[in-house]
Amino acid sequence: MYQRFKQGHKQSVEKLYKKKNRDAREWASTNTMTAWQGDQLQAIIYWWRSLYHTKALYIELTSRTKDTALLTGLLQSVQQEHPLQCLVSEEDTCAMALLSQLGFQKVRTTHMPTLSLKKESKYQLTDANIYSLSQLVEKEDLCQQYLRLVKQNYEDSHQVNPIKEMSLAEWRALTFTSDLRQEESAVYVNDHQVQAYVNIHDGSTPRHVELGWVGAMASVEGVLIRLFEHQLRQLAYKGIAKVEAEIDCSDAWANQLYEAFPFQAGQRFFTFQYRKHLS
Numbered sequence: 001m002y003q004r005f006k007q008g009h010k011q012s013v014e015k016l017y018k019k020k021n022r023d024a025r026e027w028a029s030t031n032t033m034t035a036w037q038g039d040q041l042q043a044i045i046y047w048w049r050s051l052y053h054t055k056a057l058y059i060e061l062t063s064r065t066k067d068t069a070l071l072t073g074l075l076q077s078v079q080q081e082h083p084l085q086c087l088v089s090e091e092d093t094c095a096m097a098l099l100s101q102l103g104f105q106k107v108r109t110t111h112m113p114t115l116s117l118k119k120e121s122k123y124q125l126t127d128a129n130i131y132s133l134s135q136l137v138e139k140e141d142l143c144q145q146y147l148r149l150v151k152q153n154y155e156d157s158h159q160v161n162p163i164k165e166m167s168l169a170e171w172r173a174l175t176f177t178s179d180l181r182q183e184e185s186a187v188y189v190n191d192h193q194v195q196a197y198v199n200i201h202d203g204s205t206p207r208h209v210e211l212g213w214v215g216a217m218a219s220v221e222g223v224l225i226r227l228f229e230h231q232l233r234q235l236a237y238k239g240i241a242k243v244e245a246e247i248d249c250s251d252a253w254a255n256q257l258y259e260a261f262p263f264q265a266g267q268r269f270f271t272f273q274y275r276k277h278l279s
Contacts, residue, residue: 035065112244125230131189136189156252181201186231196227197214209240
């Protein structure tokens with residue numbers, strides 16, 4: 001009943017994927033398994049690995065059937081030693097219901113809110129403890145502290161699907177991406193100690209920015225809020241109209257900002273994991 005994708009079945013695969021308005025050709029790989037009833041293609045599962053989160057297998061499941069026995073067999077056929085993981089929009093209620101029937105567990109909720117800004121006519125930095133990232137990179141000892149804090153906070157907030165162990169040099173490359181706005185990203189330094197940071201990235205339009213990784217030392221209070229307030233004034237002065245965010249329920253620091261500022265609720269996504277094949 002289960003067999004690997006073969007070139008001869010390509011038309012059947014494409015027909016099934018066209019129902020989801022996808023280009024099926026990119027899925028035609030050795031990481032694809034198909035489920036059949038007779039000569040009728042019923043479901044496809046495609047999987048891939050993340051370069052960084054290697055403790056789970058990411059999947060895309062497309063099905064024209066609700067036959068749980070058939071689909072469970074398809075999931076079991078993947079034969080991997082890690083949980084299977086997928087992301088579903090809250091609007092896709094049918095997919096969520098099917099995943100629950102198959103034994104998937106919801107492990108994370110991700111919010112996609114936005115924060116609107118009003119134009120500021122003037123701006124002046126009044127806190128000498130605040131550094132931009134472009135200033136921080138010139139002070140290697142502080143930059144090392146910053147990267148260690150980023151690493152610690154990210155690992156703390158991703159325990160369900162942990163990131164692989166990496167050196168600080170690798171974390172530097174992962175942090176300082178091409179869309180990182182170093183002038184608007186900020187770090188709070190007190191007594192030669194990096195206590196908080198808020199990264200800002202390019203947004204979906206020139207007048208939008210995206211909230212990136214944020215965090216603070218567990219022993220300090222209120223610093224992250226003050227740092228973000230400074231950044232919002234700076235961004236508004238520069239003509240930025242909106243801050244876009246992606247906030248996981250497991251990220252305590254990002255949720256602190258979400259609760260403290262008037263973000264407008266956006267779409268939500270749910271991360272599901274399947275572990276039955278591991279038992």
